[in-house]
Structures are given as C-alpha cells and as structure tokens.
Amino acid sequence: MTTIDANQTLNANQSSASQQLAGNFDTFLQLLTTQLQNQDPLSPMDSTQFTQQLVAFSSVEQQINTNNNLKSLIALNLSQQASAAVNYIGHTVVMTSGKGSLANGNVDWTYNLSAPSAGTTLTVTNASGQVVYSQSGSTSAGNNDFQWDGKDANGNQLADGQYTLSVAATASDGSAVTSTIASKALVTAVDMSGSTPQLILSSMEIPLSEVSLVGSMDSTETASN
Secondary structure (H helix, E strand, O other): OOHHHHHHHHHHHHHHHHHHHHHHHHHHHHHHHHHHHOOOOOOOOOHHHHHHHHHHHHHHHHHHHHHHHHHHHHHHHHHHHHHHHHOOOOOEEEEOOOEEEEOOOOEEEEEEEOOOOOEEEEEEEEOOOOEEEEEEOOOOOEEEEEEEOOEOOOOOEOOOEEEEEEEEEEOOOOOEEOEEEEEEEEOOEEEOOOOOOEEEEOOEEEEHHHEEEEOOOOOOOEEOO
C-alpha cells in the first residue's frame, strides 16, 4: 500500500468523528443564536450564563481545531514511516528475535553460545507457537549455523512462512548457557495497510522494530537502529 493509500485510510477512519463534532458545533451555534434572538428584552440572559455558553462554544471550536492538527501530524508520521520503510526494499535485514522466513524449503539461522555446553537442543515452532521440529545442536561456544529444510519430525514438508528457532543449552554443572539467535532475509516489499509499516520478507512480515542490521542484497553491512 502506498503512502497516499495509507493517508486515505486514515482520513476515512477519522471522518465520521470529525463530522459528528462539527455537527455538534453547528448545532450549538444555532441554539446560542436563537436564544439571543428570542430572549426577553425585559429579562435578558444572565451575563454569567452567557459567558459560560461562550466558553463552551470556544471549547468545542478548539477541540475541532485540535483534532484537525492531530490528523495532520498522524498523516505526516505515517508518511515518514513509509518513506523510511521503502528504503529497506532490496536489502537483507538481520533479525535477532529467533524468527526466520522459510522460503522454497530453506531457512538459515545462526546461534551463538556464550560458553561450551554439555547439551544443546534446537526447537522450531510455527507462527501459532506449535513445535514442528526439534534436534540436538552444536555444543561449541561462539557462532553455530543451523540450516533447516522445512520438514517436520516425520519428514513432511511444511508450508513456507514464519518459523521461530529457540535454543536451550546446558553446561556440565547443570547451569544454563546463554544463547542468541540471528537470521537474515531479503526485504521484497512493504505493507502499509496497518498502523505501522511491516517489512515483507519472502513468506513473512516483521515490524521495523525487529530489524537489528540492514545491508546489501548479498551481505549485511550497515547497522540500522
């Protein structure tokens, strides 16, 4: 979705509320004018009451102006987010959330162990949080690669989409070994249909906040965030 489309969606969502407030404003103005025109000359409106009505009149007008200003600021913010997100297209991004994009039966992760482990278990879950695959992993400290072919424990090929890797590593004394996980994918498009831009990575979407690094189409070079 383009920036123009996103702004049009925002305008449509706010139109009803703005029209209702404007209608109340017009109704209030008509009532006040009618009251002034038809007041008893021998018993005019109390000045205190009249002042209170003018204050209320001013408050409604100010609220309409505030809503219009907020609408402009939100539209500007969406436009800036869209411009920033579009710059990611054609570049690889690195995620450290454990998520990975399975595309054409392949997804690669790199996990780092802070120290050697006595045992490491790699578990893959689907977008619903269900475990679809598990195996033993490397026990070496430092970076370790894990390439998954997208098949479950029974050898069935799973559909392309978002999957998440988790690593559980235990030292010889039974304590947990700290691990971090990273994966990278190519940004092919940007989805602006929601309230925040979503980067489309082959078969999955992620928000900009989940990007740790961004680079060229062949390598990750430049820090982003």
